[in-house]
Amino acid sequence: MATIFETGDSDVLDFPGQTMTVGDTFEGISTINDTNDAVFVSLVEGQSYTVTLAGLPANSTAFSLFYSNFTTHAGDVSEEGKGQDTGELIKDLVISEDGYSFSFTAPNTGNFAFGQERDNWDDGDVTYQLTVEDFTPTATTDGDDRLWGSDIAEDLDLGLGHDWFAGGDGNDVIVGNTGNDRIYGNQGNDTLRGGGDNDHLNGGDGDDILNGGSGRDKLRGGDGEDRLRGHTGNDHMQGGNGNDSLDGGDNNDRVHGGNGNDTVNGDNGNDKLYGNQGDDLLSGGLGKDVMMGGDGADTLDGGAGRDVLTGGSGADVFVFGTDMQKDFIMDFEDGVDMLDFSAHGLTDITDLRIVQSGDNARLFIDAGNFVTIRDTDIADITADDLIFA
Template identity: 35%
Template sequence: MATLQLDLAGDFSVGHLDQLLATTLTAPSETAMIHQDGGATTTFSGSFNNEGHYPDWTGTVSAVLHARDGVRALWMEGLNVAYPSVLTGFDYARFFIDALEYQDTIYGSAGADWLNGFADNDRIWGGAGHDTIEGGAGNDTIDGESGNDLFLADAAVSGDWIEGDDGIDTLSYAGITGAVTLNLGLTGAQNVEGGRVAGVENLIGGTAGDRLSGSAVANRIEGGLGHDLLSGLAGADELVGNAGDDRLDGGAGNDVLLGSAGRDWAVYGSGANVAVVLSAVAAQQTGEGVDRLSSIENLATGAGNDGLTGSAVANVLVAGAGSDVLVGAGGDDTLSGEAGLDRLFGNEGADWLAGGTGNDVLAGGAGADRFVFLPGDGADRVADFEDGLDRLVFDAPGPGPAAFQVIDQGPDAVVVCLGLRVLLSGVDHALISAADLAFV
């Protein structure tokens, strides 16, 4: 069997290809030797206070050794063996193992290690310290052990078993192109990308549209490049959408929702009475916790009696069942009350307002507004219809415009169309014509 031996004048133990062990390097200047089958010997010496970079050795063993005692760091690159090997971390602040090509067993040190198994089926233990671990291709078994560890899912990952163990651990799918679905709230390990995950608190998504959910503890969940659905569940969570049009649902607890790039949604679906102002900079009591929202353009709520207010950009505000109040701001907003007795105020901008089922009050404010009515909607009142500027938009089931009727009701006008009645407050019925209606 070929043997790789490291022999130092100081405190450094002997290693072999099937087990490479080392202890603390105690002297600032050492001499190391690499022994290889066939009698070839390579010797290098000098101070380890500065980084040394040594060339590859050819044959069965090929390695590059870097050493820096001044910052107590040592790592290897390019170690290439022809059969399974075991690597045990040095007792340093940091230990790096990289470019292992076969079935390896790697033990990290008590420091902050960077461990990479690369190809084949590896077994990696992080040890103590805040480690960065990447299994690489193959079906790997990875245990972060203690410390706040970062696990990197490789683009070629298939069947990795990842256990976060102690500490606050993060699993990153940034290198994954397929959509990932992972719920940290489930009990025990769960199948993800052909492998299993357990004991992880934080998540980072990949390039597709991921569905990532937290747990009852505090989680940090980041989306990737796709249109992601991020859910914090219970706990004081931090959700970051990054690129894409993302939906962020903090759940119960005092959460931070950061949309970043794209047109992002904050979702409040518990059914509680929710109050959210998108223009607010400070944390606000939302009804599901004291949340801080940033770079969020759109809101969606559930069955409570909600109050939603937009910001200076174009917003989409959607309230579920309940008697809701939706208020746009400076942009061209879309407001949808859905079920319940709702009040919608577009304010500035060219807004679209849809009350939904129930008898709703709609006020577009300044700008050329569109008031939208669908089959099954209630008897709505438009409080500020401007003839020649605003439009009544009906969802007509057939081709072309449907028949409509305008009724004089004192100071108001009533438009009857497709079985719907829309009251226009303070509008002379004689002013309403087909030009004021649109059909889609």
């Protein structure tokens, strides 16, 4: 909460311990009645800001707005409220209407005092007041930014550099762009994009959309029904709570569905997919994938490549599409789990060639494509275990 200090002839509105960040707006924050009044805010070097003024005189009036880097109530803008205000000029203004806005870029990081200076000032002639109505950052820098969101919805490109951003309660759209960024959506239904390099994205509460972009990214959906995509790079993804949809994208990813009934897709690459809790759908896609359903009634489809499938607890279904090759099932439970060959047009168990291979059962669709079931006797494989077309 801002604090107003009564300082003799001047009023100073201070924001102790707060940093202006993109999307923040301080509305109606200060009335500047003479040259001894000022507004103190914390700014970030290279950040662009927009100021909106209101409460103007009846006739056009000339002002000079300045800033000066104060860390305390010191200098010419002081608690005594005496002396002419000094500081680096922001802009000479001739203001004749409400809602006048101007933008500027902070020259360095620190606490700044904003006020106005008018030639030939005479306290007896004060017939107007100048109010800083809105004060809003409008862009990021190309350096390593550290930004906090507000309760409104942010729409922000973090630009170059290794950036850190934490959103507020709004539905934010944040793009990391280049650099190793850390982006936290927190509350709200957020859209977070990492861009290039190795990013950390955390959706927080709400139904979020996360895209890691290129690089080795870490994505965590948090609470809510989230959609996560790793894109390119060896990514690590965690859905969290809720019924989430996760896609590893290219390269070799590690993807965890978390709690809820999740859809987990490895896409391209040699992926490790985990359903965790809930009734999950796991699809390996291309590559040699390792898939573990976890708790619940899961469906596992290895896709193309030589995949290793573990259903876990629950009544699981192992699906073998037309692009399968030589898959391996670690834990088939007779009378509980099912084998789905419907994509091959098979109508009866006699369409399969089933042979014993040591302690394992091996089911051939043709010479090049078969399924090996660990620690299973072929006598235990019956038509009741199979799903046909």
